[in-house]
Structures are given as C-alpha cells and as structure tokens.
Amino acid sequence: MPRRSSGRVTLQHIAERVGVTKITVSRALREPHLVSAALRLRIESAIDELGYIPNHSAGALASGRSHSVALLIPSLSNSVFSEIQRGIEEGLSEAGYQVLIGHTGYSILEEERLIDTYLRYGVEALILPGSRHTDHARRLLTRARVPVVETLELTETPLDINVGLDQHEAGKAMTQTFLDQGYRRVGFLGARMDYRAQLRMAGWEAAMQQAGLSTERCLTTPHPSSYRLGGEMLASMLERWPDLEGIFCGNDDLAAGALFECQRRRMNVPGQLALAGFNGLDITEATSPPLATVVTPRRRIGETIATRLLARLQGAPPTPISENLGFQIRRGGSL
Amino acid sequence: MPRRSSGRVTLQHIAERVGVTKITVSRALREPHLVSAALRLRIESAIDELGYIPNHSAGALASGRSHSVALLIPSLSNSVFSEIQRGIEEGLSEAGYQVLIGHTGYSILEEERLIDTYLRYGVEALILPGSRHTDHARRLLTRARVPVVETLELTETPLDINVGLDQHEAGKAMTQTFLDQGYRRVGFLGARMDYRAQLRMAGWEAAMQQAGLSTERCLTTPHPSSYRLGGEMLASMLERWPDLEGIFCGNDDLAAGALFECQRRRMNVPGQLALAGFNGLDITEATSPPLATVVTPRRRIGETIATRLLARLQGAPPTPISENLGFQIRRGGSL
C-alpha cells in the first residue's frame, strides 16, 4: 500500500502498461540499443501516453551520477558572465550535463552557501567566479573531490582548473596606454571593489609608480557599479582633482557613466579628459566617442572551461593548471 | 559489501560514530527539538568532524519534497530580470526554498526543455517569463500539478498565478505621452521582438491609430537588442523617414544606442528628435539628457511573486489570478 498518493507516473507504471519490468523501461531510455526495436516503440508510446517524467533524484541516487554542473556567477545583469555562460553551456550540454546557475552577488559568503547547496545536489563539478573563497568553502571543495574551475582572474595556486586572464597585467597595460599617449595625471575610479577590481587598480598603481607618477587621484566605493554612479564619482573626482587628464575606470559601466557626465558638462573627451573602461562590453562601441577599454575574451573563456572540464570529467588526471587567455587594449576614441 | 566505494560520508557514518541510529541523526538535523540537547551536540560535532554533506537526492526521494523552485529567465545580462530575481529569492529562500535559475535565451523551445528538466528535478513550483509557451510545455505544466507563475506580462488566461503589467497599455501610454507633447510623426524601433516587445509595439500602433496618425515609421529586427543596434537602426530610420519627430524604442538599450547616434550626428534631443525607452533601467537616468522611459516595478513584481507563491505552496487553493502592478511614465529629458 503506497505511503503517499503521489499521483506521479513512474517507471513501474510504464512497465506494467507495456507488460515488462521496469529495468527494461529504464534501459529503453538510457541504452536504447539494448532493447528490441518493437518493444522500444511500445515503451515510447506508453511513456508519452501516460506522461512519464523521470525522477532525477531517484536516478542520481541509484547511479551516483547527477549529470549536472554548478556555475556560480556574481551578477545576473552583467554581460560579462552571460557570454561566459553561453560558452560553457554549449560545451557541457552537448555532453549531457545540465548547468545549474547560482547567483553569488559578488559575496564569497553567498558563494560558500551555494557551494554547500550544490554539493548536496551532487553536482559533478563546480565553476566559480574568482579565486577568492572562504576557508570553509575551500574545505568543502577539497573534501568533495569534485573538479573545480576558478575563472576570470588567474591565480598562482589554483584549486584545480583555472581559466582567465591576468587582471593586474591588464590594468597595468591600459594605464600604460594612457601614458604612451602622453597623459600624466591619470586617475582611477572603481566601484564594488571585488577582488578583480582591486587587481585592476593595483595594475594602475604599478604602472603609475613605475613611471614615477602620483597615484593619489583614486576614488573607490564598495557600492555596486552603475552608470549613475560613474557620473557621480566622476563629478567628485573633478572637484577634488581639477587637474585630472585621464581616468581609468574599473569597468565599462563606470566609464560610460563618466562619459555621460562629461557630455553633461560639455567637456571634450578625450581633449579635456581621457576615459577608459574594462571588459569591452557592447556599450563601449556605441557611445560617442567610443570608449577605450580592455577587451576580455569572455566567449573563449567559456569554451575553454567547457573543454578542460569535460576532459577532467572524462578522467583526465587532476593536475592543477592555470590558463591565461590574455586581453586586448582597444583605444576607442576616448583615449 | 558496498557496490561503489563512494567515499562519501553518510548519515550512517555519523550515526555509528555517535552510537545512535541514522534516523536520530536525521532528526537532529531537521527537527532538532525532538532530540535531546546533549545528543544533539555530539551529533553536530561528529557532523563537522567527518564533513557530512546531506544527499539532496536521497532526501527528496524519501520525503517527496525537493524544497526547490525553478526560475526561468530569458537573459542573464538584463537587469530587468536580476531585480525580479532578487525579490523572489529573498522571499523564497527565507521560507527554505532553493531557487534554481534557468536561462531560456528568449526561446520558448528552450523554455520547454528547461521545464522538462526542472520537473525531473522535482521542483515544487515554476516561475516563467511570459505567458507564451509551447503546447508541450503547457501539457507538462498541467500534468505536473505544480504551482506556476507567469510573469512580466499579463494574460487573460493565466495557467495559475500571473504577476506583471499590461505591456500593451504601457506602450500605448508612452506613445500618448509623445502625442501629448505635440509630437506627431512618432516611429517605433524594436529588436528581438519577443512577445512583450510585440505587445509594446501594438500599444504604439493603437495609440497612433486612435490619434489618426500613421504607423508606417516602424523598424524591427529579430536580432537581440544592444546599444550598437539601437544606433544602427536609428540611422536606418532617419534615412528612410527623415521627417521623424520622435521614436519610441522597445527597450532602454535601444533608446540609449539611438541617443548615442544622435549625439554622434549632433542632433539635438529632444529638439530635433524625441526618444523614449522602456523599463527604467539605470542608464536612462545617467545619459545626457536622461531618457524618457516606462518605469516597471520589477522589485515589487519579484516580491509579489514570492508572496503569492508561498501562499500557494502552503496550501492556498489553486485559483488562477492575474495581478497588475502597473507602471510609471518618466519623461526624463529626451521627450
């Protein structure tokens, strides 16, 4: 006698309808070549007559495989991650993996919570934004013995697979571009100030110091970045350092916001003030003038992650590896 | 003898370590008040000594409850959905539900695939963007007897819970705002042209026709919208209809792109051309001039969904209901 009247159609129901045992139905679904063609057809028609929906939990429990992979992203409104996601999804879904997306909101505590949750779900791999994690998260990951990808930035000590680009180097290169163009009083504007933003800023500092220039013209905030914020912060910077010649913004949103503020003030860009952003999002090509930016190979990052992860899932040895996919400087017209 | 050497720590291991049976450990986790305080402490310390991670599949299978809800969103790079998500997540996670995010890419076929996938995962509810679904998706949803939320737009025939705003009405209202300001030759610019974009456009048509004005100045494309596209399409429209006085863009991205193109052409906005977008994203307040837009109550949509869904999950009768959360016109300075 059933404990619950779940009403749900199970393999057993299909099996009875067709007059076989459930293992045969299970086979017809997972290894059709092992079931005779005639029977397979009868099973298939019974399945859609009755509306059978496989129970993933039961399958995962019995087989010890979940066929799913967790992808944690910091923000649901940033095309940086959506393009990476597309590359990953494409590669993994083809290989039969379901990609479960989680949203950390740039918080490593939330990341920790999600890692825990998804390990309970039995994901076969985790893809994490960044290389900064809580201690507890590291412990969970180590114990779980599951492939882990850390992405976006590079790290000297990857947990496992690391695919990204050198954010510090990129920040330095963009700053150097300002300097090459003859700008000297170059400031830095940053928001959110997650670890990657800090690396970019450090790159700016390094380049400035190397050139013997001041790094005082720097304004940052922990608030999430936005177009509005870019404008407001630019205003503050101009007030504080009226002699600014150029500003390297930690991302494209801030740079665009800063550009709008310049337009509002009828300041010529780059004549009176040069601007640059980071990431190479669509907007940098649309503004007038187009924004200088660091173009990051997001799509390729996603694809590379998929490739490397599949290799690991298919048994490649767990050798920590760091892959640097580089970046490109685009001067746009704002620098 | 174990079939697999999973290596994973289970309830049984904890139980043996502590010297009780697994059901007691299970209780200590789910209903701590039923276990004596002393024992509970010993269990807890065994759990983190051994690094126990509950197996969600096993729990879900045994209890028939997954404590998870699927949220499908069309785009991972659009703050429209990220704000809705935040509202939903907040309400549901507090009540112990895990929100699983899926990405449809605006495709109802992909939506169908995801509905199927998440029903296999045993989600206890589904939140879908829009009211358009494939026939098969409808069949799946009906058979699954699971609460369903359709959001963003309103529908006369909700599957279950429907929370959103009248996109047609909003399109009409924005167009009427153009007319109220004396603009007559008002065009429409749309991309992607998913169902909501079509509704907005229909609203534009209705308002124009009602005013006895021409609806010929209309350019749409199935391509995804972007800032660049907004600029390019504006250029096409100006070439084709040089007498345009205003353009209602199907979303804020297009409107911003169009504005940038006007700036490039040194066209005065709104003097020579008035512009408006849709959604009220951050960028509309940052540009110069700020963009006119239809402000949609995204956060409230998310919160309302959470509230209504929780009520249903806690046993409220499955009465189809449609809740209209309205919108606001903001004239910015571009209209």
Added chain:
DNA sequence: ATTGCAATTGTTACCGGTAACTTCGGATCA
C-alpha cells in the same frame, strides 16, 4: 544433437535518506 554465443529481458539488492509507527523509561496524577 550439442555447444557456444549474442541479443534480450529479468532478478535482486541497494543508493541514502524519511514517514509512520513502536518501544521504553520516567514523570505526573488520581
């Protein structure tokens, strides 16, 4: 006719939890 083998289908046990019911010792109470 016997053997061998491949193609099909079935049997059995088990994955790791939880529901429902049972047991047991002690406190409460008439």
Added chain:
DNA sequence: TGATCCGAAGTTACCGGTAACAATTGCAAT
C-alpha cells in the same frame, strides 16, 4: 500504586530508479 502520558530513540518499510549479474531464447557452428 497503577494508569496515563510524554519525551526520546529505534524499527521497518519504502521513495523510484540503476548496477551487476542471471536467465532465456534463437541461431550458427561443430
């Protein structure tokens, strides 16, 4: 002092699949 009740822990069966191995059948090979 026996009946009753309550808190705390245990027993048993089962959720819905899948792994591993066994059984059956038909046919080719010996």
